[in-house]
Amino acid sequence: MSDRQLLPVEELKEKLSEPAIEVRYLLSKGYARKSAITFVSNHHRLTGQERHILARLVFSPETAEIRIKKKLSCSQLEGCDIFVDGYNVLITIESALKNEPIWFADDGFLRDISGVFGNHRITDTTCMAVDEMLSTLSALKVRSSTILLDSQMSNSEKLAKFICEKAKTKRLKADARTSKHVDFDLKEAGAHAVIATADSVIVDAVDKVADVTECWMKENRKIGKPFSLNAHVRE
Structure with missing residues (x-):
């Protein structure tokens, strides 16, 4: 193979x-x-x-336990200010939309296994993923959402503008912008902020984390269910 x-x-x-x-x-x-x-x-x-x-x-049991304790449930996100690791969330949703398997990691976060980050291109599926992400944030009744996109990725400015325009059609206070240092911006968002990401480095550095992809999948059962390599993680 x-x-x-x-x-x-x-x-x-x-x-x-x-x-x-x-x-x-x-x-x-x-x-x-x-x-x-x-x-x-x-x-x-x-x-x-x-x-x-x-x-x-x-991950080690200790690392998994620490991360799980930081993770807010979907029902806890109402009224929160959420900062979204844009490509991290969108690529995972895209993978699900393309019927690729999504996995629960040991630390309780959903991850895709495509490894496409550096080669990501904006497609119709990306636009669908944007709509699903924004609809989910609106349904969760977050107070505000800030979507950050890595500026080194091609067409990030175009995608940020598309997200802002799409957000106007939702009942959602949202902003999208590019950054040369998304990881740093998310880590420095402040104690009040909830960070939407499954990036291990960022999860380890912040206090409150959300898995927007998981919230979306819970509302879209037809997408399929996540898988896991850990018998202790609920699929």
Whole structure:
């Protein structure tokens, strides 16, 4: 199997179940994350994409617990000021719209496994994802939403303008803008802010986090259900 040919989801879950357990064990014993994933992946002769999946989804029990405690439920977002990691959220929603599998990671956040961030292009599916994201934020009755997009990504200015125009059609106070340092801006949004992202580095650096993709999927059962490599994470 080449790195471009992933197994069907159920077969992938079965193949990666034991490696995931082994990675968690090594992480719980203090092994460096990269070294643990590399060691286990080499032992099981995993492909590059399968290693990527482990890196996206598997964390130490301690790390997972800390992150889960920061995560607000969808019902807790009413009246909140939300700062959205734009591409992080949109790419995950796009993946779901394209019927690609979405996964619950050990830390309780939904993630895609496409790895397309650096090669992302605006398509009709992106426009659909924008509409779904804004509709979800409106349904959650957030007080305000600020969507930040990485300026180094192609057509980010165009996408920001589209989001602002689309937001005018919703019952939503929203702004979208580009930034050269989205991660920094989200980390410095302030104690009052809720950060909508599944980016591990940002989640670790802020106090309150939301998974807008999860809220959207809960309202759109027809999209399908997320999967997990962890028996303790509810699918």
